[in-house]
Structures are given as C-alpha cells and as structure tokens.
Amino acid sequence: MKTSNKQQRNRKETAPRTASLPVPSFPRCYKESSKPHKFCPGCGHPITLHEIGMVVDELGIQNKTAFLIDIGCSLLAWDFFDIDTTQTHHGRTVPTAVGFKRAMPDATVIAYLGDGGGYAIGTQHLVHATLRNDPITVIIINNLTYAMTGGQMAPTTIEKQPPTTTAPFDRTPDVFGTNLKGPELVLHLAMPGAFVARTAVDNPLHVRMTIKEALLHQQKNKAFSFVEVLSFCPTNWKTNAQETFAWMGAFKETYPLFKTITGTNS
Amino acid sequence: MPRAKRRETKEFMQGNAVIAHAARAAGATSFYGYPITPSTEVFETWVQLCGNPHKPALSPVTKERLSYLQCEDEMASGFALIGACLAGKKAFTATAGPGNILMQDAFSAAEALRIPTVAVIMQRGGLSTSTVIYSQEEVTLTCFGGNGEGFRVVYSPSSLQDLYTYTLKSFNTAWKYRYPTFLLGDGYLGKMSGEVTRYPMLKREYVTPEPILLGPARQKSLSTNLRNCYDQEEEINSIIEQYRSDYARDSKAIAESESYRTRDAHTILIAHGIVASAAKVAVDMLRSTSARVGLWRPITLRPLDVPSLVSAVGNARRIIYIESALGQMSRLINDALIAYSETGKSFDLPAVRSLYAPALGITPTEIVEQVLKKS
Numbered sequence: 001m002k003t004s005n006k007q008q009r010n011r012k013e014t015a016p017r018t019a020s021l022p023v024p025s026f027p028r029c030y031k032e033s034s035k036p037h038k039f040c041p042g043c044g045h046p047i048t049l050h051e052i053g054m055v056v057d058e059l060g061i062q063n064k065t066a067f068l069i070d071i072g073c074s075l076l077a078w079d080f081f082d083i084d085t086t087q088t089h090h091g092r093t094v095p096t097a098v099g100f101k102r103a104m105p106d107a108t109v110i111a112y113l114g115d116g117g118g119y120a121i122g123t124q125h126l127v128h129a130t131l132r133n134d135p136i137t138v139i140i141i142n143n144l145t146y147a148m149t150g151g152q153m154a155p156t157t158i159e160k161q162p163p164t165t166t167a168p169f170d171r172t173p174d175v176f177g178t179n180l181k182g183p184e185l186v187l188h189l190a191m192p193g194a195f196v197a198r199t200a201v202d203n204p205l206h207v208r209m210t211i212k213e214a215l216l217h218q219q220k221n222k223a224f225s226f227v228e229v230l231s232f233c234p235t236n237w238k239t240n241a242q243e244t245f246a247w248m249g250a251f252k253e254t255y256p257l258f259k260t261i262t263g264t265n266s
Numbered sequence: 267m268p269r270a271k272r273r274e275t276k277e278f279m280q281g282n283a284v285i286a287h288a289a290r291a292a293g294a295t296s297f298y299g300y301p302i303t304p305s306t307e308v309f310e311t312w313v314q315l316c317g318n319p320h321k322p323a324l325s326p327v328t329k330e331r332l333s334y335l336q337c338e339d340e341m342a343s344g345f346a347l348i349g350a351c352l353a354g355k356k357a358f359t360a361t362a363g364p365g366n367i368l369m370q371d372a373f374s375a376a377e378a379l380r381i382p383t384v385a386v387i388m389q390r391g392g393l394s395t396s397t398v399i400y401s402q403e404e405v406t407l408t409c410f411g412g413n414g415e416g417f418r419v420v421y422s423p424s425s426l427q428d429l430y431t432y433t434l435k436s437f438n439t440a441w442k443y444r445y446p447t448f449l450l451g452d453g454y455l456g457k458m459s460g461e462v463t464r465y466p467m468l469k470r471e472y473v474t475p476e477p478i479l480l481g482p483a484r485q486k487s488l489s490t491n492l493r494n495c496y497d498q499e500e501e502i503n504s505i506i507e508q509y510r511s512d513y514a515r516d517s518k519a520i521a522e523s524e525s526y527r528t529r530d531a532h533t534i535l536i537a538h539g540i541v542a543s544a545a546k547v548a549v550d551m552l553r554s555t556s557a558r559v560g561l562w563r564p565i566t567l568r569p570l571d572v573p574s575l576v577s578a579v580g581n582a583r584r585i586i587y588i589e590s591a592l593g594q595m596s597r598l599i600n601d602a603l604i605a606y607s608e609t610g611k612s613f614d615l616p617a618v619r620s621l622y623a624p625a626l627g628i629t630p631t632e633i634v635e636q637v638l639k640k641s
Contacts, residue, residue, distance in 0.1 A: 086492035095342035099349025
C-alpha cells in the first residue's frame with residue numbers, strides 16, 4: 001500500500017516532464033499477485049530481481065526461462081516472476097539447473113542463490129559446474145552475511161565490516177580464516193569461453209547490463225556464465241541508507257567489479 | 267498380460283546390468299550418479315548403453331539421445347535428477363548405503379515437490395560405511411528418509427527377473443502418480459548373475475512424461491512456481507493432508523504383494539527382497555513334510571498391500587518375520603496391522619516370531635529350522 005502511494009506521488013511529481021515518455025514501469029514478467037514482495041526494505045535482492053526481469057523482457061524469454069532458487073533470502077523470489085520457477089534445497093540449485101539444462105538445452109536456465117548456498121554448502125557444485133563449462137547462468141548475491149537466519153558469518157564476511165552474530169568480535173583471520181571470492185575462484189577453474197563478472201546493486205543499470213550479457217552468453221555461446229552481485233543488507237548490517245552505501249563502497253576494495261570472458265584476456 | 271506378443275530375449279546377465287537394460291527399455295534417457303559399491307555396474311552398464319558421447323545411442327522408446335553425468339557427489343546426482351525430471355525426462359540414479367544417506371537430501375525435496383525421480387538402491391551393510399556387500403538395512407531410510415512422511419513408492423524385487431520387471435514398472439509408476447520411486451535391491455541381487463528374460467515395454471503400458479517446468483501450462487502462458495518452503499504451519503499442514511489423501515487413493519493401485527501357499531497356512535512367513543526367495547524355497551521344503559506354511563511377500567514396501575496382508579495373516583496361528591535387519595520390515599507390517607485394527611474391523615493378531623540376521627544372508631535351511639523350532 002505504502003509503495004503504491006509513493007509511486008503515485010512520484011508519478012504526479014514527474015508527470016509534467018515525462019508526459020511524452022513512457023511511464024517507467026515494473027517488468028512485464030513480474031507476477032503482480034506477489035507484490036508487494038516480501039524482502040526487507042532496502043534489500044539488494046529486489047533490485048537485482050528487477051534487473052533480471054527487465055532483461056527477461058528485453059530478450060523476450062519469459063516463456064523459455066527456468067528460474068531456480070536456493071534457500072536463504074533468495075527463496076522469497078519463488079513467485080516473484082510470472083516465469084517458471086522452483087525452490088530447491090540449500091546449495092543444490094546449481095546441480096538442479098545442470099540437470100534441467102541437459103534435459104532441455106533450448107531453455108534459458110538461471111540458478112539464483114546467496115553466498116551461503118554458492119560458496120559454502122554448495123561450493124562443490126559451483127566448482128564442478130565451472131569445470132564442466134555447463135551452459136547455465138549462475139547468479140550469486142553476495143551481501144557478506146547470512147541474512148535469512150539473522151546475520152551470521154558468511155564465507156564472504158571480511159575483517160572490518162558490520163559485526164555478524166557468529167563472529168561478533170570481527171572476522172579476524174587468525175581465528176576464522178579468510179574470505180572466499182567467488183568470481184576469482186571461478187576464473188581460476190573455468191575453461192576458455194566462460195563469462196565471469198562481479199557487479200553491484202548500487203548501480204542497477206550495471207547489474208542489468210551484466211546479467212544481460214550473461215544470459216546472452218548462455219544462449220549464444222553455450223558456455224558457463226557466472227555473475228556475483230555485490231549486495232547490501234541494511235537489516236543485518238544495522239545501517240541507515242548513508243552508511244549502507246558507504247560500506248558498499250568500502251567492500252568494493254575487497255570485491256572489485258570486473259567482467260571477462262575466460263581465455264581471452266586472462 | 268499377453269507376454270507372448272512381446273519380443274523376448276533370454277540372456278545371462280548380472281543383476282546391476284539387468285537394471286540398466288530395463289531402464290533403457292522403460293524409456294529412460296539419462297542417468298545422474300556417483301559410483302558406490304554394490305550399485306556401480308548399474309552406472310557402468312548405462313554408460314556402455316549410451317556409447318560414444320559424441321555419437322550417443324538413441325532410446326529405443328523415445329528416439330532421444332541417451333546421456334549420463336558423473337556428478338561431484340550424491341547431492342548433485344539427486345538434484346540433477348530432479349532437474350531432468352522437471353524438464354520432462356525419464357531419468358534415474360543408483361546408489362547405496364552412505365550414498366543413500368546423502369541422496370535423501372534430494373529425495374526429500376522430490377517428495378515435497380512430487381517429482382517422479384527413480385532411484386535404484388542396492389543395500390550394503392548398515393551402520394555407517396560398514397560393508398560393501400549386503401544387508402536389508404536401508405528399508406527405513408529408503409521408505410522414510412528425510413523430514414517427511416514417506417510419500418514414496420518402494421519396490422522390493424526378489425530375483426533377477428524381478429529387477430527387470432520392477433525397473434520397467436518404476437518409471438511408469440513414478441510418472442503416472444508423481445511420487446519419488448525406488449527399486450530397493452541389495453548387493454547379492456546386484457552382483458549375482460543368471461538368466462533373465464528381457465522384453466520391450468508395450469505401447470499401451472508406457473506413461474508419457476511431460477515437462478513440469480516450461481511444459482503444457484507455460485504454452486498457455488501460465489507460470490508454474492514450485493515451492494517447498496512455506497510461511498505458516500497451516501499452509502504446510504494442508505499440503506501434507508492433501509498428499510496423505512492422494513497417497514491413500516493411489517496406494518490401492520500401486521501396492522503389490524505375493525501370497526504363496528497361504529490359503530490354508532497356519533504359519534505365515536513374511537519376508538521381502540532376496541530373503542523372500544529363500545523363504546519360498548523353505549515353504550516348499552516344509553510343505554513336502556505336510557507342514558501348513560505359506561509366504562506373504564510385500565513387493566511394495568511403500569505403500570503396503572494391506573488387504574492382501576490381512577487376508578494372508580487373518581486365519582494364521584502365527585507369523586514369522588524374516589529379514590537381514592533388526593526389524594525394519596516388520597515395523598512396517600506391525601504398523602499396518604495396528605492401523606488396520608484401529609479401523610474397527612475384527613482382527614486377531616497371530617503370535618509373532620522373528621528371524622533377524624542383520625547384514626547376513628539367510629538360507630532356506632535356516633528358515634526351516636526356525637519354523638520347526640519349538641518356541
């Protein structure tokens with residue numbers, strides 16, 4: 001309710017200037033009945049999902065996309081779109097996508113998961129899908145914490161970030177070891193011709209362009225494509241908007257944005 | 267069934283190989299697995315049937331390419347299998363023991379999402395890694411593994427010929443009723459060789475699979491959003507109740523059993539799988555001495571054929587449970603009999619005895635001795 005009022009207000013305010021332009025709208029492949037969505041205010045998931053929706057619209061693949069979802073906050077996307085979806089178990093979205101793609105090679109298959117699913121409980125699946133160059137698109141949301149369970153340490157948690165409940169005195173490497181960098185791991189393992197990128201939700205257009213390239217890569221080059229989306233979680237970081245963006249800027253030092261096709265410039 | 271019409275071939279084969287050949291005859295097109303003794307030859311035989319991956323053989327049923335994937339572990343195997351089923355392909359896996367434990371991750375998802383996975387379980391010794399040889403100690407795990415209620419179909423074949431018959435049947439049952447379906451064999455059955463009659467599936471018996479995602483609904487622009495995570499207790503409760511009533515309805519068509527010389531029997535032996543084959547021989551040995559002994563054998567452990575069970579044991583003076591485990595099968599039977607008595611129908615439970623030999627084979631002679639032993 002709040003959202004739609006706000007939208008109306010925004011539209012009224014901008015109406016004179018955009019009267020001749022199409023009104024910016026949600027992606028056509030959104031499922032209206034599931035809105036407003038269930039993600040927390042300020043979450044990076046709906047930003048990413050919005051951009052995925054825009055790409056699905058643009059490429060006209062609503063009827064041939066299978067969107068497979070992991071456990072954790074990502075599971076809230078189970079009915080986000082009017083496209084075919086299934087939830088799986090924690091970490092098992094990548095092998096489900098692999099089996100689906102092999103059985104239906106013409107489908108566009110997206111595995112959508114968090115850093116826990118991708119880099120902890122399902123790391124082996126990511127590693128082997130990379131090694132096999134499976135022609136699927138894996139999108140991993142990296143918000144440096146386990147968000148659904150309330151802000152525990154993730155494989156991506158770093159020293160000097162808002163505290164997690166299972167490393168409340170900071171993730172010091174002497175006690176907890178170091179953090180995992182997913183795209184860099186994939187780069188080291190991938191066969192030539194895989195698409196690997198990191199983008200960030202503070203630039204939605206960058207997220208959109210990166211995901212579009214990944215999906216086109218899956219369709220045209222029939223090779224593995226991997227996108228990590230650096231995201232924010234103000235609920236568990238316990239940050240206001242300004243702090244959230246400030247942390248996000250700082251995290252890009254550890255998790256720099258890049259984009260490459262393996263075997264070409266690496 | 268007019269078997270004469272089928273093109274039958276007799277061959278000397280290993281049990282695990284029989285399963286792979288039967289899967290091909292059933293219209294299966296892909297296998298996802300991780301090798302583990304004593305199931306490995308199911309995978310290896312399937313690989314041979316697929317031929318060169320650059321020029322793969324075609325399914326005799328669907329004319330699609332046969333394929334396989336050796337996965338990184340059993341969780342990946344189980345979920346890749348789910349992925350293939352979601353895309354509308356008859357696919358299967360094979361595992362055993364510790365692999366069965368890991369694969370329950372996927373099977374519990376398949377149970378929740380009603381995915382028609384087919385899995386061959388060749389039981390090895392129980393208690394952790396144990397032996398790679400034989401037991402009947404994966405009954406509970408296969409029937410009820412996972413945090414669910416056991417909405418699954420579990421066939422327990424007794425012979426090499428059964429391996430063929432029930433592998434063929436598993437795929438049709440899975441896709442017709444949409445339950446994860448298991449062929450629960452054991453290391454002895456999988457590793458033994460003998461004569462098996464192979465035959466193609468008749469067209470009228472074949473259940474055509476269709477994609478669950480990107481399938482017929484999608485063509486009408488309706489989205490399918492499958493879900494195994496719910497917000498409220500009441501939501502999941504209503505799903506479970508729905509599954510319970512589906513399962514009760516479908517059980518009547520799915521449940522199978524064999525009653526052997528039970529009609530006038532005072533003593534009913536109850537055994538499943540390869541042990542039931544030994545028990546059958548024991549029944550014949552005892553009958554030749556005029557002992558009134560019969561065998562009731564559950565062919566499906568889930569769901570149980572309760573009407574047949576009740577009619578077999580209803581007039582008996584005693585039943586003897588025989589299994590290579592400490593009562594994993596007998597618990598299923600006891601539960602079914604108690605549930606039956608709760609329906610208010612008059613029924614006297616006969617005296618019960620057991621011959622439990624966990625992880626050991628059981629011979630007909632041992633069974634005869636048990637029957638003749640004064641208690």
